[in-house]
Amino acid sequence: MRAFSDLRLACYFGSDEELRRILERAACLGYRLVAIPLEPQLPRHRARELKAMASELGLDFVTRTDVRARGRNDLLSALRRLRRRFELIGVICQNKEVARVAARDRRVDLLLFPPEAGRRFFDGAEAELASSSNCALEIEIMPLFKLDKLSRIKLLAVLREEVAIAREYGVPIVISSGADRPILMRKPRELACLATFLGLSLEEALDAISNIPLSLVERNRAKLDPNFIAPGIRLVRKGDNCHEAI
Amino acid sequence: MRRYRRRYLALMLEGSVPRGARELEQAILNAIIELFGEDKAADARLKLIEYDASTGLAIIRCAHKCLTPVRAAIASITELDGRPLAIHVLDVSGTLRALRKRLPSRAKGLSKAIASAERG
Numbered sequence: 368m369r370a371f372s373d374l375r376l377a378c379y380f381g382s383d384e385e386l387r388r389i390l391e392r393a394a395c396l397g398y399r400l401v402a403i404p405l406e407p408q409l410p411r412h413r414a415r416e417l418k419a420m421a422s423e424l425g426l427d428f429v430t431r432t433d434v435r436a437r438g439r440n441d442l443l444s445a446l447r448r449l450r451r452r453f454e455l456i457g458v459i460c461q462n463k464e465v466a467r468v469a470a471r472d473r474r475v476d477l478l479l480f481p482p483e484a485g486r487r488f489f490d491g492a493e494a495e496l497a498s499s500s501n502c503a504l505e506i507e508i509m510p511l512f513k514l515d516k517l518s519r520i521k522l523l524a525v526l527r528e529e530v531a532i533a534r535e536y537g538v539p540i541v542i543s544s545g546a547d548r549p550i551l552m553r554k555p556r557e558l559a560c561l562a563t564f565l566g567l568s569l570e571e572a573l574d575a576i577s578n579i580p581l582s583l584v585e586r587n588r589a590k591l592d593p594n595f596i597a598p599g600i601r602l603v604r605k606g607d608n609c610h611e612a613i
Numbered sequence: 614m615r616r617y618r619r620r621y622l623a624l625m626l627e628g629s630v631p632r633g634a635r636e637l638e639q640a641i642l643n644a645i646i647e648l649f650g651e652d653k654a655a656d657a658r659l660k661l662i663e664y665d666a667s668t669g670l671a672i673i674r675c676a677h678k679c680l681t682p683v684r685a686a687i688a689s690i691t692e693l694d695g696r697p698l699a700i701h702v703l704d705v706s707g708t709l710r711a712l713r714k715r716l717p718s719r720a721k722g723l724s725k726a727i728a729s730a731e732r733g
Contacts, residue, residue, distance in 0.1 A: 388730055395726040396701070512689050516647075549730050550628055550691075550699045557688035557702060560681050564648065569681055 369577040371555035372400035372584075374431065374455065374477070375507055375543035378552075387420060389549055394424045396554045400581060402429040404457070407449055429584050431455035433479065439468045446474045454587050457505060463488045470496035476583055477505040477541060482514065484521040489529045494536035503583060504533050507545025508561050509553070527566045540567070541583070542575040618677035621662065621712045623703040624687065625720060626669040627727045629696035634664040637671060640693050641700075644686040657683050662709065669727075670703075670720060672712065680705065 373393060380386040380403070393401045401421065405414070414430045421428035432453045436442035442458065442465055449456060457477035460466035466488040469475045478497060480487040489504060497504065506526060511519060533540050542562045546552045553561070555576055562572035589595055594602040631637045638661040645654045657679040664671040675683045687700045703719040706712035 388726075392726050392730060395722050509691075512691050548697075550697050553688045553699070554701055557684055560685035561688050563681055564685055 369555075369573060370399040370581060371397055371577050372402075372429075372580040373398050373544050373546075373552075373555075373558070373576070374400070374402045374429065374541060374580050375457070375479075375505065375545050376401055376403045376552070377507075377545050377547045378403065378549065379547065383420070386417070387424075389552075390421050390424050390426055390428075392549045392552055394426050396552060398426065398555060400427045400429060400584060402431040402455060404431055404433045405453070407432050407434075407445070407452075411452070429454050431457065433457040433459050435459045435461065436465050436469075437461075439464055441465075442468050443472075446472060450474045451591065454584060454591065460488060461486070466493055467496065470494075470502055471500055472502075473500045475500070475502050476587065477503050479505050479507070482507070482510045482522060484518070484525045487525055487529065489532060491532060491536070494532045494538050497538045498536045501539075501586075503539040503541045503579065504529065505541045505543055506530075506562075506565065507543055508558055509544050509546045509551045523564070530566045539579045539583070540571075540575045541580050542567075542572060543580075617658070619658075619674050619707070620677050620680050621706050621709050622673050622675065622683070622687075623705075623712055623716050623719065624671040624673060625701045625703050625723055625727070626671065626698065627701065627730075628698040629693065630666055630669050630698070631693060632666055634661050634671075636693075637661060637664055638673075640690060640698075641673065641683075641687060644690050645683065648686050648689060649682050653679065653682055659683065669724075670716070672709070677707075 378389045380389060418428045430453045432449055434445045436445055455476050457479050458469035458475050459479045460469055469478055470493050480489060511522060542558060544552055544558055558576055559569060559572035562575060563569055596602060642654060642659055645657055656676060658676045660674045662672040662674055684702055687702060690698060690700050692698055701723060704712060704715055
């Protein structure tokens with residue numbers, strides 16, 4: 368059975384009670400892995416509290432932050448500061464320079480673009496960079512249905528092209544709801560059905576909300592583990608009795 | 614002529630639920646037409662079987678081949694006449710009897726979460 372995820376619940380929460388309601392809804396809709404973009408300066412103990420709250424509801428809460436950088440230096444300094452603190456890092460690419468640097472950097476997990484057709488920079492060159500650095504393209508579904516008809520049609524055309532490019536270059540696609548209110552949250556199957564609208568098959572769409580995000584999170588958690596040394600190399604045991612174990 | 618296969622969908626409505634069955638059927642049909650056009654809407658063979666505005670539960674029927682577009686269209690509904698509305702698919706079945714049998718258990722969890730959100 369698939370474990371479904373929604374890596375970008377953009378719901379605003381003012382209190383713990385509101386957050387609990389959002390998480391309850393996510394659990395009830397059938398999600399197992401959820402993430403809400405958090406403030407970059409969020410204290411570590413607060414992140415642990417959020418994880419504990421989600422865990423009570425049977426959810427796995429992923430700490431995630433979205434970087435809005437103005438330029439290259441801005442982005443690189445944010446990545447240096449935040450990479451070890453969050454399990455997932457998304458970059459909202461507001462210009463081409465940021466998009467290119469983010470796609471090239473291995474510390475970036477998800478590339479996001481603004482929901483305006485003219486401000487998306489996911490072309491062949493971007494996809495090639497993203498594919499070599501294992502960066503995924505994240506597409507939010509629900510903001511699409513808040514646009515007026517003409518803007519939606521234009522954006523859909525761009526998104527279909529992006530999905531085709533991502534497929535061609537082997538860039539993983541992650542589908543998230545981007546719901547900013549609980550009423551906009553949908554069940555995973557419904558989200559997958561909506562994603563077929565972008566040119567994905569139902570199976571690909573289901574992978575984009577289950578297997579792909581899950582592997583992304585697992586990879587990052589392994590990297591954040593203190594025993595991680597390099598991809599494929601992990602400290603199993605240290606100390607005097609080390610050779611005995613071998 | 615071979616009888617076409619059908620799928621029955623149990624729906625739960627949240628937000629400003631339509632008062633009449635016709636209004637709900639129209640909203641779903643409009644969403645299908647808006648996303649996929651009249652051609653797909655005709656293929657979908659949509660029919661509202663029952664609707665209870667007080668509980669927000671509804672059952673619709675569609676053609677088996679059009680299940681994915683119908684689900685997508687249902688999920689795309691975010692408002693009705695300017696008021697927020699969400700329609701969740703609780704369950705899908707090939708027979709009405711099986712769907713009705715499973716419905717109470719499927720509706721339980723979600724209706725509780727919706728009630729809690731509405732209180733908040």
